[in-house]
Amino acid sequence: MAETKTGGGRRRRTSAASSARRSELLAIAAEMFATRGYAQTTVRDIADEAGILSGSLYHHFSSKEAMLTELLQDFLGGLRERFVRIVEEGDSPKEILDSLIRSSFDAIHETPHAVALYQKESSYLATVAGFDFVAETSRDIEGVWLGVLDAGRMAGAFRKDLDRDLVYRCIRDAVWSSVHWYRPGGRLSHDTMADQYIALLHDGLTRP
Amino acid sequence: MAETKTGGGRRRRTSAASSARRSELLAIAAEMFATRGYAQTTVRDIADEAGILSGSLYHHFSSKEAMLTELLQDFLGGLRERFVRIVEEGDSPKEILDSLIRSSFDAIHETPHAVALYQKESSYLATVAGFDFVAETSRDIEGVWLGVLDAGRMAGAFRKDLDRDLVYRCIRDAVWSSVHWYRPGGRLSHDTMADQYIALLHDGLTRP
Amino acid sequence: MAETKTGGGRRRRTSAASSARRSELLAIAAEMFATRGYAQTTVRDIADEAGILSGSLYHHFSSKEAMLTELLQDFLGGLRERFVRIVEEGDSPKEILDSLIRSSFDAIHETPHAVALYQKESSYLATVAGFDFVAETSRDIEGVWLGVLDAGRMAGAFRKDLDRDLVYRCIRDAVWSSVHWYRPGGRLSHDTMADQYIALLHDGLTRP
Amino acid sequence: MAETKTGGGRRRRTSAASSARRSELLAIAAEMFATRGYAQTTVRDIADEAGILSGSLYHHFSSKEAMLTELLQDFLGGLRERFVRIVEEGDSPKEILDSLIRSSFDAIHETPHAVALYQKESSYLATVAGFDFVAETSRDIEGVWLGVLDAGRMAGAFRKDLDRDLVYRCIRDAVWSSVHWYRPGGRLSHDTMADQYIALLHDGLTRP
DNA sequence: AATGAATGAGGATTCATTCAT
DNA sequence: CATGAATGAATCCTCATTCAT
Numbered sequence: 001m002a003e004t005k006t007g008g009g010r011r012r013r014t015s016a017a018s019s020a021r022r023s024e025l026l027a028i029a030a031e032m033f034a035t036r037g038y039a040q041t042t043v044r045d046i047a048d049e050a051g052i053l054s055g056s057l058y059h060h061f062s063s064k065e066a067m068l069t070e071l072l073q074d075f076l077g078g079l080r081e082r083f084v085r086i087v088e089e090g091d092s093p094k095e096i097l098d099s100l101i102r103s104s105f106d107a108i109h110e111t112p113h114a115v116a117l118y119q120k121e122s123s124y125l126a127t128v129a130g131f132d133f134v135a136e137t138s139r140d141i142e143g144v145w146l147g148v149l150d151a152g153r154m155a156g157a158f159r160k161d162l163d164r165d166l167v168y169r170c171i172r173d174a175v176w177s178s179v180h181w182y183r184p185g186g187r188l189s190h191d192t193m194a195d196q197y198i199a200l201l202h203d204g205l206t207r208p
Numbered sequence: 209m210a211e212t213k214t215g216g217g218r219r220r221r222t223s224a225a226s227s228a229r230r231s232e233l234l235a236i237a238a239e240m241f242a243t244r245g246y247a248q249t250t251v252r253d254i255a256d257e258a259g260i261l262s263g264s265l266y267h268h269f270s271s272k273e274a275m276l277t278e279l280l281q282d283f284l285g286g287l288r289e290r291f292v293r294i295v296e297e298g299d300s301p302k303e304i305l306d307s308l309i310r311s312s313f314d315a316i317h318e319t320p321h322a323v324a325l326y327q328k329e330s331s332y333l334a335t336v337a338g339f340d341f342v343a344e345t346s347r348d349i350e351g352v353w354l355g356v357l358d359a360g361r362m363a364g365a366f367r368k369d370l371d372r373d374l375v376y377r378c379i380r381d382a383v384w385s386s387v388h389w390y391r392p393g394g395r396l397s398h399d400t401m402a403d404q405y406i407a408l409l410h411d412g413l414t415r416p
Numbered sequence: 417m418a419e420t421k422t423g424g425g426r427r428r429r430t431s432a433a434s435s436a437r438r439s440e441l442l443a444i445a446a447e448m449f450a451t452r453g454y455a456q457t458t459v460r461d462i463a464d465e466a467g468i469l470s471g472s473l474y475h476h477f478s479s480k481e482a483m484l485t486e487l488l489q490d491f492l493g494g495l496r497e498r499f500v501r502i503v504e505e506g507d508s509p510k511e512i513l514d515s516l517i518r519s520s521f522d523a524i525h526e527t528p529h530a531v532a533l534y535q536k537e538s539s540y541l542a543t544v545a546g547f548d549f550v551a552e553t554s555r556d557i558e559g560v561w562l563g564v565l566d567a568g569r570m571a572g573a574f575r576k577d578l579d580r581d582l583v584y585r586c587i588r589d590a591v592w593s594s595v596h597w598y599r600p601g602g603r604l605s606h607d608t609m610a611d612q613y614i615a616l617l618h619d620g621l622t623r624p
Numbered sequence: 625m626a627e628t629k630t631g632g633g634r635r636r637r638t639s640a641a642s643s644a645r646r647s648e649l650l651a652i653a654a655e656m657f658a659t660r661g662y663a664q665t666t667v668r669d670i671a672d673e674a675g676i677l678s679g680s681l682y683h684h685f686s687s688k689e690a691m692l693t694e695l696l697q698d699f700l701g702g703l704r705e706r707f708v709r710i711v712e713e714g715d716s717p718k719e720i721l722d723s724l725i726r727s728s729f730d731a732i733h734e735t736p737h738a739v740a741l742y743q744k745e746s747s748y749l750a751t752v753a754g755f756d757f758v759a760e761t762s763r764d765i766e767g768v769w770l771g772v773l774d775a776g777r778m779a780g781a782f783r784k785d786l787d788r789d790l791v792y793r794c795i796r797d798a799v800w801s802s803v804h805w806y807r808p809g810g811r812l813s814h815d816t817m818a819d820q821y822i823a824l825l826h827d828g829l830t831r832p
Numbered sequence: 833a834a835t836g837a838a839t840g841a842g843g844a845t846t847c848a849t850t851c852a853t
Numbered sequence: 854c855a856t857g858a859a860t861g862a863a864t865c866c867t868c869a870t871t872c873a874t
Contacts, residue, residue, distance in 0.1 A: 021833085036332065037245070037247070037332070039245070039247055039248055040247055040332075042867080042868060042869080043868070043869060043870085044867095044868075044869090052833085052834065052835090053834070053835060053836070054868085054869080054870090055834080055835070055836075055837090055870080055871075055872085056833070056834045056835070058869095058870070058871080059833060059834070060833090063869080063870080064868095064869065064870090094414070123388060124244065124245070124248075157414065158413050158414065159411075159413060159414070159415065161407070162404050162407060162408055162413070163396060163400075163404055166396060166401065166404050166405075167404075167408065167413065169385075169386065169389060170382045170386075170405065170408060173381055173382050173385035173386065174378045174381050174382040174385075177377075177381030177382075177385060178377065178378075178381065180331060181377060188371060188374060192371075193374065196370050196371055196374050196375075197374075197378065199369070199370060200370055200375065200378060200409075200412070201408075201412060201413050202412045202413055202414040203367075203412040203414065203415065204408070204409060204410045204411040204412030204415065205366050205367060205370070205375065205409050205410055206302070206365065206366065206367070206410040206411065207367065207411065207412065207415065227857090229857095229858075250842085250843060250844080251843075251844060251845085252842095252843080252844090260858085260859065260860085261859075261860060261861070262843090262844080262845090263844095263845075263846075263847085263859085263860070263861070263862090264858070264859050264860070264861095266844095266845065266846075266847095267857075267858060267859070268858090271844080271845080272843095272844065272845090437854090452748065453661075453663070453748070455661070455663055455664055456663055456748075458846080458847060458848080459847075459848060459849085460846095460847075460848090468854085468855065468856090469855070469856060469857070470847090470848080470849090471848095471849075471850075471851085471855080471856070471857075471858090472854070472855050472856070474848095474849070474850080475854060475855075476854095479848080479849080480848065480849090510830070539804060540660065540661070540664075573830065574829050574830065575827075575829060575830070575831065577823070578820050578823060578824055578829070579812060579816075579820055582812060582817065582820050582821075583820075583824065583829065585801075585802065585805060586798045586802075586821065586824060589797055589798050589801035589802065590794045590797050590798040590801075593793075593797035593798075593801060594793065594794075594797065596747060597793060604787060604790060608787075609790065612786050612787055612790050612791075613790075613794065615785070615786060616786055616791065616794060616825075616828070617824075617828060617829050618828045618829055618830040618831075619783075619828040619830065619831065620824070620825060620826045620827040620828030620831065621782050621783060621786070621791065621825050621826055622718070622781065622782065622783070622826040622827065623783065623827065623828065623831065643836090645836095645837075666863080666864065666865085667864075667865060667866080668863095668864080668865090676837085676838065676839090677838075677839060677840070678864090678865080678866085679838085679839070679840075679841090679865095679866075679867075679868085680837075680838050680839070681866095682865095682866065682867075682868095683836075683837060683838070684837090687865080687866075688864095688865070688866090
């Protein structure tokens with residue numbers, strides 16, 4: 001009955017058979033959660049979009065919350081892994097920071113719904129039992145960024161007259177918020193956006 | 209709806225729209241809407257916090273939505289006025305931009321709930337009938353910022369190799385998002401935050 | 417506290433002073449009860465129309481129901497009295513029947529709201545405790561009409577091949593229902609309507 | 625609203641709109657709406673009578689109003705069809721008029737709740753958005769009756785000294801009002817009632 | 833895998849009524 | 854006489870979830 005989700009296996013007991021439908025449903029849920037918010041999305045909205053009755057969703061997921069959990073776990077886990085790998089590659093702080101930013105825009109481009117979902121619900125979920133992993137992983141990720149920022153300051157690559165936490169949050173908020181207005185195929189590609197954000201960040205708006 | 213009708217029509221809208229109790233209730237609603245979101249806040253939550261029964265709220269407001277409308281209208285109207293006045297004072301683009309940023313942090317400091325509320329609900333409200341004023345006023349405000357950015361580029365104060373819209377959104381998102389983590393009385397005052405955001409924006413992270 | 421209504425005194429303890437306002441309010445209530453129905457009329461509707469707050473109504477009437485009671489008692493009492501007097505005048509059955517019909521149209525003309533109210537609510541009220549007087553008076557009135565009908569059949573004035581009760585109800589329904597479409601000052605005066613109903617009743621649609 | 629969406633769109637509206645349960649619930653609603661009035665009937669009254677919880681009704685109907693709409697649409701549509709067919713059969717005006725009356729009593733006998741419901745709520749509904757079809761169909765039906773009356777006057781079958789509209793309304797009110805006191809299986813069958821109403825209408829109360 | 837009927841716990845709103853001022 | 858604030862019960866409706874088929 002209770003769908004386990006303990007990581008390790010990551011996939012359910014039913015391997016490929018249900019997997020297709022499952023992923024489909026999850027993708028639908030992701031889009032709706034991202035667009036209108038988790039609480040504002042009804043189980044019936046998702047089922048309607050999938051062309052089934054709401055009750056039938058419970059064949060695939062034990063609850064609406066389980067869908068959210070799975071979505072966030074996959075996203076956050078992947079993101080942390082991604083970031084950790086970048087740091088491990090061991091370039092200079094500036095290069096690492098740029099890579100983190102570029103990687104963030106990649107994530108926005110590849111899984112916009114997951115990013116938007118996280119943006120929208122993370123603050124709320126931080127207080128909900130069973131979603132501790134969100135705060136945890138967020139903290140890990142934060143650690144990665146702050147580490148790079150610190151390293152860069154020590155190395156003299158980044159100025160020291162600005163509050164470290166403030167700088168981190170400024171970057172984080174600016175980068176992730178762009179998911180709300182970024183349109184794939186629009187005037188600005190995500191690569192261009194990354195370039196410009198990086199340029200602005202490093203040299204400022206006033207200097208050439 | 210049945211506002212007047214008193215014959216002389218000597219008050220309502222004036223004394224009825226602003227009584228001590230009314231403002232109190234509105235403040236409570238603002239805080240809850242901002243913290244847990246409009247849809248997640250029940251009328252009973254607000255009433256409980258105010259120490260009355262949920263039905264009694266309807267003596268003061270015609271609906272939950274009316275509270276939201278009033279809150280946003282007051283906030284957005286005030287913000288636009290504030291910004292327009294700054295531009296009219298006619299300093300250099302750079303000075304105007306700095307003033308806009310400082311003024312934004314003032315708003316975050318003075319009415320954090322309204323700001324957070326707007327941050328949280330504006331995208332959703334853009335699609336809801338009866339909340340056109342939100343999109344409208346947002347457009348007006350956007351126009352003010354973009355105007356200053358344009359003026360600064362023409363005057364050579366701001367670099368031209370960055371996309372204007374992207375720069376605007378970057379600033380906007382970074383500044384307003386800070387409402388979610390700014391704590392009045394915390395380590396960083398809102399004035400300091402403004403200073404640092406401005407410093408980072410103009411000179412970048414790499415330069416001294 | 418409890419407003420008595422036991423008949424005998426018929427007027428409240430406060431004589432003329434409150435009487436004016438009271439009647440005004442009662443007239444407003446009558447119109448609204450008649451137009452949208454008793455249950456569909458809110459105490460606030462009445463108060464709004466009178467230019468006071470709903471709570472203030474309770475200075476004049478002990479409850480919404482009390483207004484209804486007073487309205488119906490006045491109307492039904494008057495109607496019965498009226499009808500009884502006609503019968504007592506002792507003309508021929510046909511003349512009495514015509515007078516009853518004419519008198520009904522007079523009532524429709526003079527107090528259309530009370531008539532419509534009675535039409536609309538009587539069936540429901542017949543089952544409500546405290547409104548026994550409605551059924552009672554209705555029965556009395558019915559007795560008057562049936563008496564005339566019987567007398568006319570005995571005297572050979574009315575045909576006997578039609579069910580007496582059916583004839584009564586047919587007349588009653590046709591006459592009283594006209595309150596819903598009669599417009600004072602319209603094409604047909606209430607006198608003309610009475611004439612035509614009587615003509616149709618006595619001679620039929622086919623005969624000259 | 626979200627009716628189809630099944631892709632093939634192979635049913636809904638057909639099997640969903642008419643299931644055994646649905647009809648059952650609709651019949652219960654009809655009876656209660658007719659007896660105590662639409663507004664006075666709560667969704668819970670209906671659900672209680674059906675032995676389910678009030679919320680469960682919304683599995684079958686989208687709202688209380690939707691039940692009313694469906695009930696009235698079915699009734700009025702059927703009635704109009706019925707009447708139109710009678711006129712098309714092309715007998716003499718007198719015969720057509722009699723058939724219309726008889727058909728009305730048939731309707732009263734077969735679907736007393738729908739008739740009573742219509743009697744009770746039509747005047748109110750005429751003013752409610754979304755119920756225009758009530759006024760429309762009523763107008764159509766009225767047209768049918770008035771047409772017959774006109775034809776009969778021209779042909780010399782009906783007297784001309786009575787106002788046409790008044791005669792129509794008199795007949796209509798008398799006939800339809802009988803639904804409130806007609807009891808199937810009672811002393812008077814609906815056929816007998818039709819006979820007597822017709823006899824009274826044509827020859828009057830005074831003549832043999 | 834899916835349907836269709838139902839549950840039960842709310843949620844916003846309405847409204848007659850009370851009462852201190 | 855009237856106000857303005859509040860009550861408390863009821864009303865329509867929503868929605869995650871269950872379960873027999």
